[in-house]
Amino acid sequence: MxxxxxxxxxxxxxxxxxxxxxxxxxxxxxxxxxxxxxLVATVTMPIGPMYWDHYIYLDAANRIFDGQIPSVDFFAPVGGLGYYLFAGWLYLFPNGHPLLLSSWSxxxxxxxxxxxxxxxxxxxxxxxxxxxxxxxxxxxxxxxxxxxxxxxxxxxxxxxxxxxxxxxxxxxxxxxxxxxxxxxxxxxxxxxxxxxxxxxxxxxxxxxxxxxxxxxxxxxxxxxxxxxxxxxxxxxxxxxxxxxxxxxxxxxxxxxxxxxxxxxxxxxxxxxxxxxxxxxxxxxxxxxxxxxxxxxxxxxxxxxxxxxxxxxxxxxxxxxxxxxxxxxxxxxxxxxxxxxxxxxxxxxxxxxxxxxxxxxxxxxxxxxxxxxxxxxxxxxxxxxxxxxxxxxxFIGSVNNTPLEHDNLKSMGAVGIRSILSQRAQRLQTNYVAYRPAYQALAEAGELPSFLLYSDFEFQSQWLKNADEVISAIETFETANKVRFETIMTIDFTNPFPWLMDRHAPKYIAIGADPYRAVPPLDAHVKQAVDAVDLALYPTCPPTAARLALLNLYQPVLAEGHRRITLTPCFDAFVRTGITKVP
Structure with missing residues (x-):
């Protein structure tokens, strides 16, 4: 037998x-x-250099779910097919990790x-x-x-x-x-x-x-x-x-x-x-x-x-x-x-x-x-x-610690080594305490580190700051009995509308590299920026790119928005017509 x-x-x-x-x-x-x-469950991925690049897909998918068409309703650095494929897979696998969804779609x-x-x-x-x-x-x-x-x-x-x-x-x-x-x-x-x-x-x-x-x-x-x-x-x-x-x-x-x-x-x-x-x-x-x-x-x-x-x-x-x-x-x-x-x-x-x-x-x-x-x-x-x-x-990820967050959905499913998390926190303390020095560097066209966007601590701290600012936005909305329906960022990427189930304004470029992928503002963009409920501006640290975007959008925001501080690392431009900003 x-x-x-x-x-x-x-x-x-x-x-x-x-x-x-x-x-x-x-x-x-x-x-x-x-x-x-x-993709059925959220997989934790080790954070990597320029990791925020794929957050663009979340921004694009959220816009597509709103009925926006790439290139017609917003400026994109590449064609729209990849965004549509990602949006379809995100719909089918809402818990799938965005990096895997964007790659495998x-x-x-x-x-x-x-x-x-x-x-x-x-x-x-x-x-x-x-x-x-x-x-x-x-x-x-x-x-x-x-x-x-x-x-x-x-x-x-x-x-x-x-x-x-x-x-x-x-x-x-x-x-x-x-x-x-x-x-x-x-x-x-x-x-x-x-x-x-x-x-x-x-x-x-x-x-x-x-x-x-x-x-x-x-x-x-x-x-x-x-x-x-x-x-x-x-x-x-x-x-x-x-x-x-x-x-x-x-x-x-x-x-x-x-x-x-x-x-x-x-x-x-x-x-x-x-x-x-x-x-x-x-x-x-x-x-x-x-x-x-x-x-x-x-x-x-x-x-x-x-x-x-x-x-x-x-x-x-x-x-x-x-x-x-x-x-x-x-x-x-x-x-x-x-x-x-x-x-x-x-x-x-x-x-x-x-x-x-x-x-x-x-x-x-x-x-x-x-x-x-x-x-x-x-x-x-x-x-x-x-x-x-x-x-x-993946072998190195054995030593990683999962990022703690409350508001980042599957985007926050990343791991980073403890020593780099500690470095990120120390750097952020430095960014807040000595902001004028970093502002001066940005105005001179220099980054604090030549590889800043590749540094794991920058990428992980960006996520932590995003998590904190979402909590701050919700606290502000509750205190002032308002709801920000349209949110933009004065930064490279804008996943906040997707994270908060809100809307991104039309016409504003995604993947906003001011030196390579943001055209001069036309009448449609100016109108959209002027009507946006909330524009977020990260300040940890100030960078030449963020400063260039601020100089581009601030003249439009100046008349109808008030600038406030939401967190030590995020300022915001709040539309004055929506609430009395303190």
Whole structure:
């Protein structure tokens, strides 16, 4: 009996292994099915550098729940699709951690698109299907950037939309390189490009470079390109007719271009330097491929000269080293506009194709070994970095203490080391006692620390101060028998309307970086600021950015609002028509 049971169990395990080996879609389905388990209850995340960046999603979702449309009703630094996906997941999982919701909500799009790619690829090679699927899941499920911006381990709450673009580019690249069914390819290309456009416009620029390379090389057939382009234009046109969102988005992009008027070359050099290891490996691989494919390239060139045509030109363009050049150009263009990203992860589908093709042609030779070494030299660094950052963050969180709060909902589910909490409290005492000194620093355009926004103590203290000011607002409302329906902040992010179940005023920019993402005030913005019930101004510490925002909004607030002190670290502008402010 024992032996027969053991045989059955063994057969069951073998059957499961065979099923998983033959059906990568099961792995994708399991990964998607497991995500809600981490979202039903609030998970405590270790705090990280620039952690407040993802609070923008809470502000945007609250505005969307109020019926506001990104770019139409408020200025946003990126497209509105990511905000809508987050709002939908927040509605389904109200207790889910905002960082996980903002990161994973893109799977609403990428998982089905990747499924289309896998179904097509597995017809020819199950191993290749897994080779595409597993890295996709790895980068999609671990919300960490490939760049380092702070020495301490923590969650990467910034650059969420940049990571999302990289994951979409990965799916697009997998489709362009491996998918053979033209209908599937047209679908993946059209939907991926639409998503790229409405998440971040620089993402669609990178996607266009990939699509152009595939088209010239004959991998994106004309009928697939026409069908995909038609779907793309039809969807964008329908959205414009129904909401005006496309033209409004274009206006926002033009405003950002004016605000960020700087040369592209320094940004490209910066992107190349940050990702130097990957770029160097790809350049060396390109040189090896040039030498290897030169005879084929010359033959294709001679054929084209003898008998010009699109198919002959496609054979010229369909060279691995040219594909590599196109992918690197796309990555550099996108990364030149980023802080925080999963840079160049979309190279893997191309690198995998190069590895497979070289093995088919050369077998276990020295030439193949050279290609393989360079392929993995380019592919492994992002995997190692994300693995290391995730391991450090979650292993280090054993020493973290959960943040104590009363009013922050799931946003306050963070942990921080006790020594940093103590430092945060000591710094705050210093900010309050010596405010004129920090005010002078802000007026001189300097921060108390060059890495202030990355410092964990700044991020944790911002949360504590937010918790305290909400209590102060509620006390003020009770004492004065009023209710502030519209709340804005004179700061980078404004989650207070969501935290207090109130409303954010229309037209005011979210993600308010005065140097990069806040256009000059127009009549609509001035009217909205003038009508706001409560404008919060954090003062621990004063910073150049906060001071710039204050100088921008204060002239509008001056006539209809009175400035009061709510807490030692928060001043407020209260609309005089709503109450008699003491």
């Amino acid at each position: 024992h032996g027969s049971t053991e045989t059955v169990l063994s057969g069951g395990h073998n059957g499961l292994r065979r099923a998983l080996a033959r059906h990568p879609m099961i792995i994708l389905a399991l990964a998607v099915a497991c995500m809600p388990l981490a 893109l799977m609403t799009l990428t998982a089905p698109l990747m499924a289309l790619v896998i179904v097509d690829v597995q017809k020819r090679s199950m191993a290749t299907a897994y080779g595409l699927l597993l890295p996709f899941l790895f980068f999609s499920l671990l919300p960490f950037n490939t760049g380092d911006f702070y020495p301490y381990p923590g969650s990467d709450g910034f650059g969420v939309y940049n990571r999302q673009v990289c994951q979409l580019l990965y799916v697009l690249a997998a489709g362009l390189v491996f998918v053979r069914g033209w209908k599937t390819l047209a679908t993946v290309t059209a939907l991926a490009m639409l998503a790229l456009l409405f998440i971040k416009v620089t993402g669609v620029v990178g996607g266009l470079v990939l699509c152009l390379m595939a088209f010239l090389a004959g991998r994106l057939p004309l009928r697939a390109a026409v069908a995909g382009g038609s779907v793309f234009l039809a969807a964008a046109g329908l959205l414009e007719i129904t909401s005006g969102a496309v033209s409004a988005y274009a206006t926002d992009i033009l405003s950002l271009v004016v605000i960020n008027d700087s040369s592209l070359l320094p940004r490209l050099l910066q992107a190349a330097s940050i990702n130097f290891g990957v770029i160097l490996a790809c350049c060396l691989l390109g040189l090896v491929l040039v030498v290897s494919e030169l005879p084929v390239f010359r033959a294709a060139l001679r054929d084209f000269i003898g008998k010009p045509g699109f198919s002959a030109f496609g054979r010229i363009a369909d060279q691995s080293f040219l594909w590599m050049a196109g992918f690197i150009a796309a990555g550099l263009l996108f990364e030149s506009q980023n802080t925080g990203s999963q840079a160049f992860i979309f190279l893997w589908p191309l690198l995998l194709a190069i590895l497979i093709e070289n093995y088919r042609r050369k077998g276990s030779s020295a030439g193949f070994a050279a290609v393989a070494i360079l392929v993995f030299s380019a592919a492994i660094p992002p995997v190692v970095i994300v693995t290391q950052k995730a391991a450090r963050a």
